[in-house]
Structures are given as structure tokens and as C-alpha cells.
């Protein structure tokens with residue numbers, strides 16, 4: 001199955017008239033995509049890095065593919081980034097150019113930099129494709145920004161080798177071929193939506209059908225139409241389970257899919273079972289990180305046990321380590337260890353952050369911070385993560401420290417702690433614990449809007465609690481677990 005092609009996207013080297021990408025009502029064949037992307041790539045020669053304003057549109061696909069053809073590392077930007085986050089990413093990545101759609105409403109931080117429209121009209125018609133030179137496999141391909149426990153997001157530098165090898169390993173696990181049409185509504189500025197969801201189908205020579213925006217109806221329509229595979233995060237499956245339970249057209253559409261894949265966070269066992277009951281389909285889970293792309297997956301012909309993420313992918317070495325860094329050898333589905341990973345899927349490092357890279361890379365192994373058990377058949381079960389300061393909400397990774405830093409700059413806030421609380425829809429929801437300034441207790445709305453301006457909207461706390469002081473240990477560190485005890489704080493709920 002894994003082709004020994006020298007190209008990251010072989011379907012663009014000798015493009016055919018097969019459909020490659022559909023976004024909403026717009027569709028491009030491989031020939032049309034190759035021509036449009038090549039026009040972008042020509043304009044990028046000798047650039048060090050390029051950013052793409054990654055709206056869920058055809059322009060984003062063409063911009064990213066154009067940069068990949070040019071061999072120029074591409075930084076997908078979240079178009080809903082708040083001001084502080086965007087300023088940080090632009091300063092850190094320092095792209096020579098920001099590519100965007102003609103109708104995008106760009107913030108000042110982007111307008112003040114060199115920027116250029118992605119033109120989808122194909123110069124000279126779709127025949128204008130010339131031979132494409134493939135850069136070396138170690139060339140950085142994509143730089144994806146992801147949150148950590150503290151500080152601003154870090155740029156994860158992914159080489160072409162990691163993307164190509166990982167997509168081929170997934171293809172083998174899922175018997176993923178050129179005949180598959182992958183539907184999804186994932187954002188195009190993260191690994192899940194961009195690398196698995198767009199570059200995945202393009203590497204196979206199949207088709208990606210991006211729905212623009214997630215809704216159960218849009219998913220069902222795509223699966224009743226050309227799509228046969230769905231990629232989604234657990235929040236989407238939770239919402240699909242709600243809809244499929246009461247609406248037989250949604251249930252039938254899901255039932256007809258070849259493969260339903262979930263990832264980016266744990267799929268609740270109850271949602272796995274609800275989907276199975278309503279549709280007869282058991283969702284396949286896979287597990288990865290921005291830094292490693294995918295590490296494990298349940299095979300298409302494997303045992304689809306709820307709560308498990310399957311076996312390591314071909315070529316990927318996965319071990320569990322105890323607190324002393326020793327490998328755990330037992331496979332009893334009980335002993336918990338941190339997942340460490342080695343293989344061709346690993347990133348090159350954090351951009352401009354050798355210190356942060358050294359913290360997670362030890363003897364060639366990437367330490368994920370995720371905790372898991374291993375069963376006798378090798379299946380991994382993710383049971384938690386080391387850092388309480390990382391929150392996964394709707395499949396987005398959110399660093400508590402980043403939100404705390406913003407809250408602390410508000411004049412009405414003296415102390416702030418941010419935690420994640422279990423949420424049936426989002427997996428976890430962001431909760432803020434605030435010690436207000438005397439006589440200046442801010443309204444939750446005011447604080448939420450303040451954060452949404454600086455960071456992305458999904459980082460806004462959905463719940464605020466006001467306290468006289470934060471519980472701290474002898475070292476002065478906030479005891480976050482104590483915050484969730486009943487009766488702590490004066491609760492104010494939001495959205």
C-alpha cells in the first residue's frame with residue numbers, strides 16, 4: 001500500500017481529471033489543483049516561510065499546496081486568533097508573506113505585513129502544469145502552532161518525511177485508497193484537519209470534501225453523496241450521536257460510511273456506544289499529537305473497542321515509561337505509564353525553541369505527557385495526561401497558563417487560575433477561578449470578551465468562580481485539584 005513515490009503529493013506530479021478537493025460547492029480536479037497551486041508556488045520562490053490565513057476554503061487548500069510545491073515551509077494561521085496570539089505567532093514565525101482569500105477581512109497585524117491574494121483562476125488553463133521538483137524529505141513542510149502549559153503557543157516544525165510516512169502508515173491501517181472520499185469540517189490550521197484531512201486524501205490520489213462548517217445535516221448529506229469516510233473530533237461525534245438517535249436520515253447516512261474516525265481527544269465510551277446503537281457502525285479511534293502526527297490507530301479490520309486507540313502504526317515505536325523513565329514491560333491494561341514515541345513521524349523541533357524541544361526529547365524519544373495502559377493484545381488506552389494545565393476542549397488544546405496570563409492583566413483581577421472541568425459535549429470546558437480586586441469585581445461577560453479579544457474564542461472560560469483567595473501549597477503553588485471541591489468559589493455560569 002505505501003508507495004515509494006519521491007513526491008509528497010504524487011497526484012500533482014502527473015495530474016489527472018479525477019476530483020481532488022471539494023469545499024462547499026467548489027470542486028477542483030487534480031489537474032486544476034496542480035495548476036492553481038503551481039501558480040502560487042511560482043510566486044513564492046526564494047521565500048523563507050509563508051503563512052496562510054487558514055479559513056475553511058478552497059483558497060487555503062490551494063495556498064498550502066502551493067507552498068508545499070515550492071518547498072517553502074507554510075504556517076497555517078487560525079483566522080479567529082485573538083490579537084495577542086496572532087502578534088506572537090507572526091513575530092515568532094516571521095513569514096515573508098501571508099497568503100489569504102480575496103474576501104478575507106484581515107486584522108491590522110496581517111495587513112501591516114506583506115500579504116497576497118490566493119487567485120483561483122488558473123493561468124493558461126489547467127494544462128499549464130510543468131514538472132515539479134520535490135525537496136528533500138527533511139525539509140520543513142508545515143509549522144503548526146500549538147499551546148503548551150505555560151507561555152504562548154509554540155511552532156511545531158513538521159518535515160515532509162513525517163507527513164509522507166505517517167499518511168502511508170494510516171493508509172495501511174485503514175486500507176485508505178484513491179477511491180476514498182474523506183468528508184470533514186475540521187479547522188485547517190491544525191494537524192487533524194490539514195494534514196490528515198487534506199494532505200491525506202491528496203497523497204492517496206482520492207478526494208477531500210470539506211463541509212465548511214460542522215453540522216450533522218452537512219455530514220449526512222456528504223455521506224449520502226460522494227463521501228465514504230468521516231474524520232471528526234469527539235465533540236462532533238457527541239453531536240452526531242444526539243442527532244442520529246432521533247433522526248433516521250442522519251443514522252442511515254452514518255451507517256453507510258466505510259469508516260468513521262475519531263481523534264484529537266478521547267471519544268467518550270457512551271458516545272461510541274450511542275453511535276453504534278443508532279448506526280451499527282463502531283467508530284475507529286486514532287491517537288496523535290501535533291509533534292508526532294499519528295502514533296496509534298485501530299485498524300479497519302481490528303477490534304473496535306470503545307476507549308482504546310489501537311496499535312502503534314507501522315514504523316512508529318511506542319513505549320510506556322514509569323516515573324523513573326524506565327520502560328513498562330507488562331501488558332495488563334492496568335499499569336499506567338507515560339507514552340513515549342520514536343519514529344519517522346516525529347517533528348524536527350519547536351521553532352526558535354531548542355529549550356522546549358530538549359524538554360520533550362530524550363534519547364531520541366518524544367515524551368507525550370499522555371498517560372496510558374497497554375492490553376495483552378498491544379492496544380493502548382489513554383487514561384489521562386501528566387499536566388493538569390493542559391485542557392482539551394472540543395478537540396482544541398488549550399494551555400491554562402496562557403489564559404491566566406491574560407486574566408492577570410485585567411484591572412479587576414488579582415489572582416487567577418484556569419482549569420478544565422468534564423463536559424459531555426466538549427470533553428472538557430474551560431473554567432476560571434478569580435480573586436477580584438477589592439471593589440472592582442468584573443462581570444464574567446467582561447472577562448470572557450476580554451479573553452476572546454486577545455486569544456481565540458474557544459479559549460474563553462465558560463464558567464467563572466470568584467474566591468477570596470486561591471488554595472496554595474507551602475511552595476505557593478495553586479492547588480488546582482482543590483478548586484473543584486464542592487463549595488469552593490461563588491459560581492457564575494456562562495454559555
Ligand code: MCA
Pocket residue numbers: 185186187190191192193214233235236263264265287288289290293393394395396397448457458459460461462463494495
Ligand atoms: C465559545 N463560545 C463562547 C464561549 N466559548 N461564547 C461565549 N462564551 C464562551 N465562553 C462561542 C464559540 O466561539 C462559537 O461562536 C459558539 O460559542 C459555539 O461554540 P462551541 O460550543 O465551542 O461550538 P462550535 O463553535 O460549534 O465548535 C465545536 C467544534 C470545534 C466544531 C467541535 O470545537 C472544532 O472545530 N473542533 C476541532 C478541533 C480540532 O480540529 N483539533 C485538532 C487539534 P461562533 O458560533 O460565533 O463561532 S489536535 C490535533 O491536530 C492532533 C494531532 C490530533 O490528534 O488530531
Ligand code: AMP
Pocket residue numbers: 146191262263264265266267285286287288289290291309368370382385392395396397
Ligand atoms: P495537539 O497538541 O492539539 O495536537 O493535541 C494532542 C493531544 O490530544 C494528545 O497529547 C492527547 O492528549 C490528545 N489526543 C489526541 N487523540 C486522542 C485520542 N484518540 N484519545 C485521547 N486523547 C487524544
